[in-house]
Amino acid sequence: xxxxxxxxxxxxxxxxxxxxxxxxxxxxxxxxxxxxxxxxxxxxxxxxxxxxxxxxxxxxxxxxxxxxxxxxxxxxxxxxxxxxxxxxxxxxxxxxxxxxxxxxxxxxxxxxxxxxxxxxxxxxxxxxxxxxxxxxxxxxxxxxxxxxxxxxxxxxxxxxxxxxxxxxxxxxxxxxxxxxxxxxxxxxxxxxxxxxxxxxxxxxxxxxxxxxxxxxxxxxxxxxxxxxxxxxxxxxxxxxxxxxxxxxxxxxxxxxxxxxxxxxxxxxxxxxxxxxxxxxxxxxxxxxxxxxxxxxxxxxxxxxxxxxxxxxxxxxxxxxxxxxxxxxxxxxxxxxxxxxxxxxxxxxxxxxxxxxxxxxxxxxxxxxxxxxxxxxxxxxxxxxxxxxxxxxxxxxxxxxxxxxxxxxxxxxxxxxxxxxxxxxxxxxxxxxxxxxxxxxxxxxxxxxxxxxxxxxxxxxxxxxxxxxxxxxxxxxxxxxxxxxxxxxxxxxxxxxxxxxxxxxxxxxxxxxxxxxxxxxxxxxxxxxxxxxxxxxxxxxxxxxxxxxxxxxxxxxxxxxxxxxxxxxxxxxxxxxxxxxxxxxxxxxxxxxxxxxxxxxxxxxxxxxxxxxxxxxxxxxxxxxxxxxxxxxxxxxxxxxxxxxxxxxxxxxxxxxxxxxxxxxxxxxxxxxxxxxxxxxxxxxxxxxxxxxxxxxxxxxxxxxxxxxxxxxxxxxxxxxxxxxxxxxxxxxxxxxxxxxxxxxxxxxxxxxxxxxxxxxxxxxxxxxxxxxxxxxxxxxxxxxxxxxxxxxxxxxxxxxxxxxxxxxxxxxxxxxxxxxxxxxxxxxxxxxxxxxxxx
Numbered sequence: 001x002x003x004x005x006x007x008x009x010x011x012x013x014x015x016x017x018x019x020x021x022x023x024x025x026x027x028x029x030x031x032x033x034x035x036x037x038x039x040x041x042x043x044x045x046x047x048x049x050x051x052x053x054x055x056x057x058x059x060x061x062x063x064x065x066x067x068x069x070x071x072x073x074x075x076x077x078x079x080x081x082x083x084x085x086x087x088x089x090x091x092x093x094x095x096x097x098x099x100x101x102x103x104x105x106x107x108x109x110x111x112x113x114x115x116x117x118x119x120x121x122x123x124x125x126x127x128x129x130x131x132x133x134x135x136x137x138x139x140x141x142x143x144x145x146x147x148x149x150x151x152x153x154x155x156x157x158x159x160x161x162x163x164x165x166x167x168x169x170x171x172x173x174x175x176x177x178x179x180x181x182x183x184x185x186x187x188x189x190x191x192x193x194x195x196x197x198x199x200x201x202x203x204x205x206x207x208x209x210x211x212x213x214x215x216x217x218x219x220x221x222x223x224x225x226x227x228x229x230x231x232x233x234x235x236x237x238x239x240x241x242x243x244x245x246x247x248x249x250x251x252x253x254x255x256x257x258x259x260x261x262x263x264x265x266x267x268x269x270x271x272x273x274x275x276x277x278x279x280x281x282x283x284x285x286x287x288x289x290x291x292x293x294x295x296x297x298x299x300x301x302x303x304x305x306x307x308x309x310x311x312x313x314x315x316x317x318x319x320x321x322x323x324x325x326x327x328x329x330x331x332x333x334x335x336x337x338x339x340x341x342x343x344x345x346x347x348x349x350x351x352x353x354x355x356x357x358x359x360x361x362x363x364x365x366x367x368x369x370x371x372x373x374x375x376x377x378x379x380x381x382x383x384x385x386x387x388x389x390x391x392x393x394x395x396x397x398x399x400x401x402x403x404x405x406x407x408x409x410x411x412x413x414x415x416x417x418x419x420x421x422x423x424x425x426x427x428x429x430x431x432x433x434x435x436x437x438x439x440x441x442x443x444x445x446x447x448x449x450x451x452x453x454x455x456x457x458x459x460x461x462x463x464x465x466x467x468x469x470x471x472x473x474x475x476x477x478x479x480x481x482x483x484x485x486x487x488x489x490x491x492x493x494x495x496x497x498x499x500x501x502x503x504x505x506x507x508x509x510x511x512x513x514x515x516x517x518x519x520x521x522x523x524x525x526x527x528x529x530x531x532x533x534x535x536x537x538x539x540x541x542x543x544x545x546x547x548x549x550x551x552x553x554x555x556x557x558x559x560x561x562x563x564x565x566x567x568x569x570x571x572x573x574x575x576x577x578x579x580x581x582x583x584x585x586x587x588x589x590x591x592x593x594x595x596x597x598x599x600x601x602x603x604x605x606x607x608x609x610x611x612x613x614x615x616x617x618x619x620x621x622x623x624x625x626x627x628x629x630x631x632x633x634x635x636x637x638x639x640x641x642x643x644x645x646x647x648x649x650x651x652x653x654x655x656x657x658x659x660x661x662x663x664x665x666x667x668x669x670x671x672x673x674x675x676x677x678x679x680x681x682x683x684x685x686x687x688x689x690x691x692x693x694x695x696x697x698x699x700x701x702x703x704x705x706x707x708x709x710x711x712x713x714x715x716x717x718x719x720x721x722x723x724x725x726x727x728x729x730x731x732x733x734x735x736x737x738x739x740x741x742x743x744x745x746x747x748x749x750x751x752x753x754x755x756x757x758x759x760x761x762x763x764x765x766x767x768x769x770x771x772x773x774x775x776x777x778x779x780x781x782x783x784x785x786x787x788x789x790x791x792x793x794x795x796x797x798x799x800x801x802x803x804x805x806x807x808x809x810x811x812x813x814x815x816x817x818x819x820x821x822x823x824x825x826x827x828x829x830x831x832x833x834x835x836x837x838x839x
Contacts (some may be wrong), residue, residue, distance in 0.1 A: 002109070011687055012486075014797065026772075028700060041084065046411075048419075054066065054069065056084070057069070058089075058170045058221065059168075059169045059170050059217075060221070060226070060404065061228070062094065063089075063090040063091075063093040063094050063097070063552060063614060064094065065091075066090040067086075067087065067090040067091065067094070068090070068092060070083050070086035070087045071087070073642070078260075079120055081117075081118045081119075081124070081127055082116045082118075082123040082127065084115070084118035084121060085114070085115070085118040085127060085130065085131055085134075085504045086566070087110075087111075087114040087115075087261065088110075088111045088112075088114030088115035088117075088131070088134060089111075089115075089116065089134055090120060091107045091108075091109070091110050091111040091114065091138065091777055092108070092111040092115075092134060092138055092141075092388065092473055094107055094142065095107040095108050095111065096230055096231070096232075102179050106679075108138065108141070108142065111138060111755075112135070112138055115131050115134055115135045115138065116135070117535055118131045118134075119132070122675040125156065126158070127156075129155050129156045129157065130174065131156065132151050132152070132154065132155035132156070133152065133174055133177075133178045134154055135151055136148045136149075136151040136152045136155065136181055136183060137177055137178070137232070138177060139151060140181045140184075140185070140232070140740075141232075145184075145185045145188055145793065146185070147184070148181055148185055149181075149182060149185040152178055152181065152182050152185075152735070153465070157175070157178055165306060166306040167306070169216055169217060169220065170647065172210075172213045173210070173229065173233070174211050175205045175209060176205075176210045176213060176229075176233055176236070177206070177230070177232050177233060177236075178210035179202045179203070179205045179206035179209065179236070180202070180203060180210075180232050180233055180235070180236030180239075181232060182199075182202045182205035182207060183198075183199040183200070183201075183202030183203035183239065183240075184199070184203070184236070184239060185341040186198050186199035186202065186233070187199040187239075187243060190417075193200060194540040196243060196247060199243060200240050200243055200244070201530070201610055203236055203239045203240040203243070204256070204762065205236045205307070206233065206236040206237070206308055207240060207260065208308055208309055209236070209307055210229055210236065210237055211234045211260070211263045211269065211309035212306075212307060212308065212309040212310075213231065214227055214269055215263075215264060215309055215310055216266040216267050217266075217268065218266040218268065223266075223267065224267060225267065225268070226267050226268050228266045228268075229268070231292060232284075234272070237260065237272055237276075238272075238275065238276065238279065240256050241254075241256040241257050241260075241279070241283075241381065242593070244256060245283065245287075250287045250288065251292075253284060254280070254281060254284070254288060255297075256578045257276055257279060257280035257283065258280065258296050260272075260273075260276050260531070261277060261280065261330075262271065262278060262296070262311045263309045263310070263311055263312075264309065264311060264312055265579060270337055273333065273337060273342070274334050274336075274337035274338050274341075275332070277330040277331070277333045277334040277337075278330070278331070278334040278338075278363070278364055278367070280326050280330050281326075281331045281334065281367055281371070282367065284323060284326060284327050284330075285327060285367065285370065285371060288323065290323050293322075293323040293326075295319055296319050296320070296326075298313065298319060299315060319342070324371065325376060325434050327371045328372065330366070330369055331364055331367050331368045332368075332372060334364050335361065335364045335365070335368065335382060338357070338360050338361045338364055339385060339386065339389075341357055342354070342357045342358055342361055342389045343357050343389075343757045344389055353633060358389065358393065361386065361711070362393075362395055362396060364601040365382065365383070365386070365396065365399055366810060367401070367532060368382065368836055369402075369403070373406070376406070378403040378404075378406055378407050379403070380400075380403055380404060380407065383396065383399060383400035383403060384400075386400070387400075392424055394421055394424045394425050394428075394604060397424065398416060398421050398423045398430070400417055401417035401418045401421060401431070401434065402434070403415050405415060405434065405437075405438055405442075405525065411438050411442035411443050412437050412443070414434075414435075414442075415435050415438055415439070415443075417439060418431040418432070418434050418435040419431070419435065419440070422435070422455075426459075427459055428459065429455075429456035429457075429459040429460040429465050429469060430456075430465065432450070432452045432453070432455045432456035432459065433453070433456045433465065433468055433472055435449075435452040435473050436448075436450075436453040436456065436476065437449075437450040437472065437838060438451040439789040440454065440472075440475065440476065440479065442834055442836075446476050446479045446480045446483070447478045447480070449472070450473075450476045450477070450480065453469065453472045453476055454473070456469045456470050456472070457552055466509070466511055467506055467509050467511070469518075470502045470503070470505045470509075471500075471502070471503075471506055471513070471515055471516070471838065472504035472507065472838075473498070473502040474498075474499045474500075474501075474503040474516075474519055474837055475499075475519065475835060475837075475838070476494070476521075477495040477496070477498040477499035477502065478499040478501075478519065478523065478835050479835050479836065480492065480495040480626035481493075481495035481496045481499065482835065485613065485786045485787055486785065486786050486787075486788075486789045492551075495575065496523075499519075499523065499543050500520070500523060502525070503516050503519045503520045504516075504520070507520065512543055513543070514539075514540040514542075514543035514544040514547055514550065515540070515726055515837060515838075515839075516540070517536045517537070517539040517543070517550075517834075518537065518540040518547065518549060518550045518553065518837065519536070519837070520536045520537070521533045521534070521536030521537040521539075521540065521550075521553055521557075522553060522830065522833055524536060525556065525557060525560070525826075525830045525833070526790075526830055528560075528790075529819070530557055530560045530561055530824055531601060531790075533553070534554065534558075534664055535560075537550050537553045537554045537557060538554070540553075541554065546577075548574075548578070548581065548583075548584075549834055549837050551574050551584075552583065552584070552587065552699065552833045553589075553830075553833040555567045555571050555574075556587075556826040556827065556828060556830055557568050557590065557826070558570065558824045558831060559827035559828075560825060560826040561824075564591055564594050564595045564827070565595055567591055568588065568591040568592065568595050571584055571587055571591060572588065574720075575588065580613060580724040582613065582614070582686055583832070585606060585609070585610050585613075586686075586689070586690070586828075587694070587827065587828060587832070588609065589603040589606040589607050589610070589693060590603065590693075590827045590828055592606060593697075593700075594827070600697050600700050600701050601647045601701070601727055603693075603697055604694065604697045604698075604701070606783070607694050607697065608694070609689055609692075610686075611687065611689055611690050611691075614687050614690070628695050632753050680781050686727060687718055687724075688719060689717050690720075691710065691711070691714050691729075692725060692728075693730050694707075694710055694787055695707045695710050695711050695729055695732070695733070698710060699732065699733070699736045703742040704733065704736050704737060704755075707733055707736070708733055709748050711726075711729055711733065721755065723753070724749070724750040724751070724753035724754040724757055724760065725750075727746045727747070727749040727750035727760075728746070728750045728759065728760050728763070729745065730746045731743045731744075731745075731746030731747040731760070731763055731764075731767075732763070734746060735763065735767065740767050740770045740771050741771065743767050744764060744768065744771065745761070747760050747761075747763050747764035747766060747767060750764075751764060756787050757787075758784050758787040758788035758791060758794075759784075759791070760786065760789060761780050761781070761783045761784035761791060762780075762781065762784040762794045762797065764780045765777045765778070765779070765780035765781035765784060765794075765797060765798075766781075766797045769797060769800060769801050769804075770781060774801050774804045774805050775805075777801045778798070778801050778802070778805065781794055781797055781801060782798075785798065790821060790825075790829070791821075792796065792817075792818045792819075792821035792822040792825055793818075795814050795815070795817045796814070796815065796816035796818040798814045799811045799812070799813075799814035799815035799818060
């Protein structure tokens with residue numbers, strides 16, 4: 001009984017006829033056809049083998065079984081070229097699989113001997129080609145690149161590649177390895193131009209053959225089989241685009257990476273796809289601008305051939321249409337594949353593997369953050385999934401916290417994450433600074449912010465972050481001082497001195513910081529030391545001419561010095577640079593009222609233009625026109641923690657005069673905007689102020705009916721039915737019609753909603769004065785001054801009331817104070833320039 005044993009090599013096959021009885025007779029081996037078929041006939045005593053055994057084992061890389069089979073055949077009666085070939089091949093592949101280093105070196109030596117013996121024993125050109133290719137592979141792995149290249153060139157591989165005919169699986173892999181080795185050897189040659197072109201051609205062929213080989217093996221073994229191609233081919237697939245990059249051929253590298261990504265996926269190519277997708281994303285981020293980026297050319301999907309891998313094609317093929325879209329898609333693919341390969345076992349034997357897999361995921365997360373942050377998108381789900389393998393991994397926790405913080409949706413969650421980062425690394429001040437920033441900008445809790453800022457200072461008193469810590473401490477102390485009533489401020493002057501101390505330390509640092517001068521200038525402005533404030537604002541603008549808060553402070557200082565025309569000129573010049581900056585337009589509207597003869601009409605036109613800008617803004621631009629990153633309040637406002645607490649429970653109540661309007665701390669909610677983005681809420685808050693401004697301008701123009709119609713039109717849509725601003729503006733309208741009792745009721749409603757609305761208290765006190773109730777007027781004017789003592793109108797009203805009560809000396813003092821404050825009063829309160837500016 002006999003069977004036919006076929007072992008495919010380079011499109012040829014060796015056939016061994018085995019007989020169940022008899023002995024090995026190597027002399028009976030006869031060559032039938034060395035050009036195409038190499039037949040070996042022998043007798044095997046006590047052994048049975050089928051022709052599918054060797055074929056199966058070689059295709060499935062079962063090299064130990066091949067070794068056992070070849071050794072058993074050879075031990076029965078001598079060795080011939082085929083047996084030596086099988087032994088050499090099996091031992092070389094076993095060496096490449098790794099393991100014991102000493103045993104590996106022995107395997108390499110033995111493989112070299114077997115392959116040379118095969119070349120000496122065999123007179124078949126087919127077998128010699130295959131043996132030479134394996135020997136070249138052995139030379140390459142031994143670091144003998146010139147010798148490897150020489151053997152490949154002399155092997156006769158050209159007879160295989162002619163016409164790119166279909167190849168058996170094992171031979172396809174062997175040819176692919178030969179191309180990869182040849183390409184990497186040519187890469188080392190000195191003749192760069194010619195050698196580079198040949199090297200890339202070989203590496204490209206190796207890449208195509210490898211991918212096609214893996215696709216063929218999937219068909220052969222099933223969709224869930226994973227085939228390893230070894231380090232040579234894994235390197236060869238990625239080497240061609242790297243060579244392009246090293247020689248400044250970015251477009252060709254770009255196209256080569258895309259070509260690999262377009263290949264139909266198999267289980268065996270997932271790791272390759274993960275690496276290539278990341279490398280391509282890195283290449284686009286670093287070297288491909290928007291103007292140079294082009295969509296993927298799907299025409300290459302029509303290329304076909306036995307040596308070409310199958311590619312995705314068809315109408316349903318997704319093709320990114322923007323540079324950012326392709327980058328994010330690639331990184332998401334890479335992150336998904338890398339995250340599932342992270343080693344979760346905490347055993348010490350897996351430490352190195354776990355570290356490498358984790359570093360790979362972290363690198364992808366960092367790239368995603370780089371790609372998404374300019375677009376203001378943050379993938380929280382990605383970090384949440386990463387928590388399963390992020391035990392005590394500070395970097396991932398910190399990235400997670402930053403992403404949560406920047407979404408501005410979950411500030412308390414961001415605080416908890418930063419606390420965990422601070423616990424993981426007890427010496428790093430960064431999480432403490434970030435937690436303090438969240439408490440200031442999002443939670444309006446400067447007390448907690450001060451705790452974290454002091455902890456950061458304890459961790460890094462003189463380090464590279466000392467300037468940021470001083471800035472945070474200065475801002476926190478300034479807010480703690482400014483948010484209190486006048487009575488408490490006298491008891492808390494320590495916060496004022498501490499704030500100035502930290503800002504001065506920042507200004508005297510090794511690198512001058514415009515923020516230090518800005519905040520010092522703002523301090524001086526609140527203390528009405530206008531010339532010093534202007535000086536510091538100018539220094540800030542010298543260091544950073546594009547710093548909007550400093551520009552706003554400079555404009556307000558000019559208006560406080562009654563240089564209205566200069567202030568308007570600076571405002572208009574700034575608007576040429578920032579034509580859609582709504583806060584500057586708001587300031588311009590107020591300056592136009594006092595500069596021009598028809599100022600009210602001009603201001604009304606500016607205000608209406610602002611409303612049109614607000615309404616016509618697309619959603620994606622709403623954050624751009626507002627001064628993001630800073631708290632900005634309008635029209636004589638002050639910090640008001642009571643209103644903020646009320647707003648957290650009553651979403652229909654809006655406290656614009658106590659809650660910053662255009663910055664990170666704005667948490668006011670308008671009708672129908674509970675689920676809107678921060679930019680939409682800020683924009684809605686600004687619209688509310690604009691409607692109040694328009695109503696006031698109509699009143700100044702004597703158009704009371706128009707003002708009433710204006711307020712009635714937007715009463716519920718913009719203000720909300722329980723808004724204290726709505727009550728306030730209705731009181732102003734009633735007062736303009738000299739309906740003082742009605743006005744008093746509206747102002748009472750306003751302060752019942754927001755007891756610390758300084759202007760509502762002021763107008764209520766003045767209404768009582770006009771109604772003749774001087775004691776009540778005195779009470780409410782005192783309350784207004786306790787909230788905000790910088791309003792000269794309130795001091796003037798108080799002087800009139802005290803005069804009616806017969807307290808003439810105190811009345812004179814109040815009127816003098818009113819005159820002094822009015823002499824340095826800006827066109828809008830200095831609160832317009834935000835306290836919590838971190839950038």
